[in-house]
Amino acid sequence: MKSPAPRKSRGPKTLKVDTTRLLDAAQRVFSENGMGGASIRAIAREAGCDPALIYYHFDSKEAMFLALLERKMPPLAVELELLSAPSNTEPTALRLWKISRIYWRHFGEDSGFRAVLRGQILGGTEGTKDAIARHIQRAAKCNWAIIDQGIERGDLRSDLHTRVTGFFLVRMFMEIFDLVPSFVERITQVPVGQAVAKAERAWFELFWRGVAAHPSKPLPADLFSVE
Amino acid sequence: MKSPAPRKSRGPKTLKVDTTRLLDAAQRVFSENGMGGASIRAIAREAGCDPALIYYHFDSKEAMFLALLERKMPPLAVELELLSAPSNTEPTALRLWKISRIYWRHFGEDSGFRAVLRGQILGGTEGTKDAIARHIQRAAKCNWAIIDQGIERGDLRSDLHTRVTGFFLVRMFMEIFDLVPSFVERITQVPVGQAVAKAERAWFELFWRGVAAHPSKPLPADLFSVE
DNA sequence: ACTCCATTTCAACGACTGTTGAATAATGCG
């Protein structure tokens, strides 16, 4: 005997499912499942509603991704813009390290979202790629400014190519977040524990020696305790 | 009036479709479309046969990917093992640079395949992840050996962490191959042209300053013309 | 000539995808 189809009641629920709640669900699903498993149906399940409801709030899946991007990226850029203000006279090494802390706070635990972002940069629609580029450029300009100011202040080598140097700094941090967990477990057989944190510091020290005008001068003592 | 279904003849064709031919097709499709677009049907189309034939030669799509991996990785490892032999007395900087040339020869133009590999490392089945880890480890050991020998010979800083340093060197080259084309076009608005080659050299110079025991000693003059 | 085997195609299965149109229920307003 089949039970007579326990249909959910239609019409507005007491707990309204609005745009924000859908984006929260989308973010969780993206973060955990990455692009592959992030289907409309999975997001709807996470939000506790029907897949069709998503199309009441968004024009398409792509539009939802863009809305999520619009929600996640500007706060990152705002922090970076604050850090990169020319009036900021903190040591250049500290500012560069803070760049990575900011990226960590906004993207560190979102490995799935990073994977989606990467996938869309490489193979999204033109509209999506343009939107991503605009957001990344806004953040990247801050990194470039910090590097340029570092050169002007005599802290960084004057023969650096600003843009490619910024790319190196940030991308390697992202790679560490993404891949070190897998590599540590399966390839190096080093205890997982603090592997990511150790790799971050090793990378920053290497980077600093590579870009500093006077690499033998010691880094600020409490640099790596900055949150 | 529908034409009477121009069926292909069954049975062996004059041009036999064997394992090699299927792997060739798979490699082309992986390279261009990445994992997402690399369906069994697309590979079959590329090989000029029916999708079902693939299951005559391979147990599953995963098995085909593993076979492709088995065909692509060992030649890379062999080249690296030759380069990392302790009897090799070439300058350490040259050996490190040659590492990147080897990776370039084997993976440089295979952006789709790199993407697939990355995806499988992060989200493949346990069997696939193990197989990939075995291959990567074999190659990575060579890089570690070169770095260790560089330290012993006094060319590299003695406080380097071998494994993480090797990770940095290779991963950044891969990132450059993958992302610089997109970034150059959409974010930096620098002419594309030789951007990847320039980034490669900028990265190697930064890396070398970061790891060398005496970074002020000039690099071998003709380093970057090595193929 | 007949049989057997290796190779190839066909047709379908079930699952999943993004998306849409219609039906339905709760709410706010006059």
Added chain:
DNA sequence: CGCATTATTCAACAGTCGTTGAAATGGAGT
């Protein structure tokens, strides 16, 4: 109360995917 609006669900469409079982074909061996 009646009505329009808003929020929600249902059922389906057309497409893709990996995979499978059965049928067909050509050639080799006897």
